[in-house]
Amino acid sequence: MTAKSQTIKFHNKPRLIAGMSVVGKKEGEGPLGKYFDETDDDPKMGKSSFEKGESAMFAAAVKGAAKKAGISTFDFEALFAGDLLNQLVSSNYAARDLPVSYYGLYSACSTMTEALALASAMVNAGYYRTAACVTGSHFAAAERQYRYPLEYGCQRPPYAQWTVTGAGCSVISAEGNGPAIISATIGKVADYGIVDANNMGAAMAPAAFETLLAVLDDTEMNLEDFDAIFTGDLGRLGARILRDLCNERGLDLGQKYSDCGEMIFAREQNCYSGGSGAGCSACVLNSFILSKLNRHEYNRVLLLATGALMSPTTSFQGETIPAISHGIILENC
Amino acid sequence: MTDKALQRNKRYTAYVDKVSPSTNTIHSLLKAFVIGGVTCVIGEILRNLLGMIPGTDDNQATVYSSVILVTVAILLTGMGLYDKIARHGGAGSFLPITGFANAMSSAAMEFRSEGLITGTAVKMFNVVGPVVVNGIVWSSVSGILVWAVSMLMKL
Amino acid sequence: MLLPQTWWGYALDYLIVFVSGGICCVIAQLLIVKTKLTPARILVLFLITGIILQTVGIYTPLAKLLRSGICVPIIGFGATLAKGAAEWAMQYGPLGAFAGGLVQTSFGVGVAVAASYIVSVAFSPKSK
Numbered sequence: 001m002t003a004k005s006q007t008i009k010f011h012n013k014p015r016l017i018a019g020m021s022v023v024g025k026k027e028g029e030g031p032l033g034k035y036f037d038e039t040d041d042d043p044k045m046g047k048s049s050f051e052k053g054e055s056a057m058f059a060a061a062v063k064g065a066a067k068k069a070g071i072s073t074f075d076f077e078a079l080f081a082g083d084l085l086n087q088l089v090s091s092n093y094a095a096r097d098l099p100v101s102y103y104g105l106y107s108a109c110s111t112m113t114e115a116l117a118l119a120s121a122m123v124n125a126g127y128y129r130t131a132a133c134v135t136g137s138h139f140a141a142a143e144r145q146y147r148y149p150l151e152y153g154c155q156r157p158p159y160a161q162w163t164v165t166g167a168g169c170s171v172i173s174a175e176g177n178g179p180a181i182i183s184a185t186i187g188k189v190a191d192y193g194i195v196d197a198n199n200m201g202a203a204m205a206p207a208a209f210e211t212l213l214a215v216l217d218d219t220e221m222n223l224e225d226f227d228a229i230f231t232g233d234l235g236r237l238g239a240r241i242l243r244d245l246c247n248e249r250g251l252d253l254g255q256k257y258s259d260c261g262e263m264i265f266a267r268e269q270n271c272y273s274g275g276s277g278a279g280c281s282a283c284v285l286n287s288f289i290l291s292k293l294n295r296h297e298y299n300r301v302l303l304l305a306t307g308a309l310m311s312p313t314t315s316f317q318g319e320t321i322p323a324i325s326h327g328i329i330l331e332n333c
Numbered sequence: 334m335t336d337k338a339l340q341r342n343k344r345y346t347a348y349v350d351k352v353s354p355s356t357n358t359i360h361s362l363l364k365a366f367v368i369g370g371v372t373c374v375i376g377e378i379l380r381n382l383l384g385m386i387p388g389t390d391d392n393q394a395t396v397y398s399s400v401i402l403v404t405v406a407i408l409l410t411g412m413g414l415y416d417k418i419a420r421h422g423g424a425g426s427f428l429p430i431t432g433f434a435n436a437m438s439s440a441a442m443e444f445r446s447e448g449l450i451t452g453t454a455v456k457m458f459n460v461v462g463p464v465v466v467n468g469i470v471w472s473s474v475s476g477i478l479v480w481a482v483s484m485l486m487k488l
Numbered sequence: 489m490l491l492p493q494t495w496w497g498y499a500l501d502y503l504i505v506f507v508s509g510g511i512c513c514v515i516a517q518l519l520i521v522k523t524k525l526t527p528a529r530i531l532v533l534f535l536i537t538g539i540i541l542q543t544v545g546i547y548t549p550l551a552k553l554l555r556s557g558i559c560v561p562i563i564g565f566g567a568t569l570a571k572g573a574a575e576w577a578m579q580y581g582p583l584g585a586f587a588g589g590l591v592q593t594s595f596g597v598g599v600a601v602a603a604s605y606i607v608s609v610a611f612s613p614k615s616k
Contacts, residue, residue, distance in 0.1 A: 155423040202349040468565065
């Protein structure tokens with residue numbers, strides 16, 4: 001690792017041994033519906049509020065992941081969790097019922113890769129043997145906090161994004177089967193002056209671009225070395241901007257690249273530019289990407305989750321939107 | 334921020350404005366026109382019908398018809414239908430008085446989970462607050478102006 | 489009504505209402521699509537337009553012609569506020585200006601508040 005590198009390499013190969021995804025109805029009806037482990041038609045998960053529902057989704061994801069890994073939640077030594085709500089309430093309240101050390105993380109929609117990076121580092125260093133990473137988001141709860149009341153009639157521009165209702169949990173372990181996390185690239189905050197809070201794809205694309213360049217630089221790999229490259233939730237517009245930015249540098253992303261937010265909803269579902277939210281990359285990673293890796297259809301995958309680091313307060317104050325992207329490389333080895 | 338970064342941002346935002354898809358203008362204008370127009374026609378029909386009731390003058394009929402529009406809009410909001418109309422109507426559904434009612438009732442419903450006193454009652458004016466506040470402030474200014482002008486005329 | 493009370497008079501009357509109401513909404517929609525103004529700002533803009541129209545005395549003749557086409561959009565709300573404020577100011581002096589607008593619009597606002605309260609108890613918002 002050189003002094004300038006943003007990338008941490010994990011030589012002891014911490015492995016992603018199991019993943020669990022719990023999603024809402026709309027996501028279950030989307031193109032990736034058959035990959036998700038659990039689809040819940042009730043957005044409140046039988047609880048009294050959307051926030052409690054989101055928390056219940058977290059708990060379901062963590063318990064499901066433990067079950068799929070063949071262990072119990074008691075075997076987790078640490079939980080790295082995050083969501084989009086103020087003070088990370090969904091994660092906190094879900095963690096209240098779990099008997100594990102708890103790290104609450106906030107990196108907006110890129111929390112999943114931040115959690116995976118930290119968990120892998122801890123497991124790689126030998127501090128923990130097994131750790132869980134969970135992030136999620138909820139459409140109704142996020143709307144209340146970031147936008148308008150649910151029943152308020154307003155039109156959104158076509159480049160707006162739809163918050164994914166869902167939670168995804170990954171189990172990182174020092175031993176076991178599954179793809180190894182070979183490196184994590186921690187992004188720098190990038191702000192290219194986008195002010196429109198509806199246009200998060202455009203705000204986040206430069207962050208993904210900068211982190212992608214850092215990954216290629218630090219690991220000395222080329223685009224050809226990856227079977228697939230995923231970004232978290234840039235949406236259709238953001239994905240297009242990222243392709244343009246890469247083309248400017250002579251990098252052709254081509255067919256290898258897709259965006260989780262673009263994949264999770266079909267165009268006919270009226271979700272504007274695609275999905276967003278901390279749950280978006282978490283659900284797609286733990287269903288679609290993980291199953292492709294386990295079936296050796298992919299052998300090396302780069303996941304760049306992206307997050308827009310604004311709040312309604314800063315938006316009203318006319319601040320530009322800073323964005324971040326963290327990348328992890330998953331490899332069958 | 335350095336000059337270089339500022340220039341980069343300027344270039345980037347100009348590029349983003351170029352590639353961002355825009356709403357289909359003609360289509361959305363047409364829908365706003367029809368939905369807004371229909372809302373007004375419904376108001377007019379109510380007003381004319383109410384005006385037929387003996388002892389009701391046109392002013393009262395206007396008030397009652399807007400009260401009915403407001404109530405219906407709030408009911409539609411409660412049933413979760415108003416925002417479906419508004420997704421097409423855009424300005425056609427937020428500019429008429431029904432939009433005012435929708436904004437108020439949707440906020441009231443949204444924050445119901447935080448309690449009737451601390452949620453519904455506090456946050457009801459979350460969205461319509463600007464209209465109420467500006468309305469009161471500027472109409473008061475206008476009233477005082479009218480009064481002042483009439484005083485000057487008397488001099 | 490300005491038009492003769494024949495069937496085409498009524499039809500024209502409704503047509504005027506439809507077109508004028510529609511045009512108000514089209515202007516607002518244009519502002520949304522072409523500028524980055526939020527709905528809240530546009531509402532305030534139209535409200536203040538109504539107040540100004542009433543203050544300078546254009547609103548009353550307009551409302552006679554366009555009827556619900558101008559009084560159902562938020563412009564009408566602004567005009568009613570201004571009308572009340574002016575009437576009360578003339579009757580009770582400048583302090584009346586602060587009360588008049590509220591009194592004139594109290595039917596609509598009062599019903600809206602009460603009905604919203606009831607609806608918030610009876611219904612809960614749905615995730616889309």
